[in-house]
Amino acid sequence: MIIRHVTIDCADPHQLASFWHTVTGWPLSDEDPDDDYALLIAPPPVPGLLFIKVPEGKAVKNRIHFDWMPTDRTRDQEVEHLIALGATLYEDHRTAEGRGWVTLRDPEGNEFCVERSESERGHDTP
Template sequence: MYLNPVRHITIDAHDPWKLATFWAAVTGYTVGAEDAPGDDEVLLSAPEPGAPGILFIRVPDDKATKNRVHLDIQPPAGTRDEAVERLVKAGATVYEDHRTGDGLGWVTLRDPEGNEFCVERSAAERA
């Protein structure tokens, strides 16, 4: 038993709905049935019981510096590069490319509001 389990990972946003729907596409989490465009808070629920949700909260201030905390995404299928391509089409931008010639490394992307996250190699690529 955890002493203090993580219930939510909270991300500040100008547009919680827009950012939540982007992250739903990234993670496979689901947007709460009671959440709607224009809401000040939007919650994504994990498909696995006990995993923390991702909560997006409206804030007026802009993101000014590098995130102190970020999410690392490991594609469940396919390759890291296919995931990067799919995420860029969904609205992410490549920020820093740490891929190496031998196929190792990761790519740091930014979500539509500039929050950094990394895409690692898939489990199949690590095997």
């Protein structure tokens, strides 16, 4: 068994998918365009992100979220980049010695984390 998609409930699937498209660079599917959902196609074997329209708004903290690791920027550069794209700072867990992560929220309030890049980790354990 494999995970095909990670599904995210939201108010505006196309707006939220466009944000994540800009963040990841993953293409939006043009198959069966519909106002009620939008799909980002991730590079295999990563599951796609499926955004589904739901009537209720987000009420509490996510029970599951993404931990992203930048590949071409530092953690701090990635955080600034994501904020410029429309994310907002939620919790800052960076430490004085440079470790830690930052929790952001996407435009609909879904939490996600940005960790240090592989090059910043050096010989650290995850």
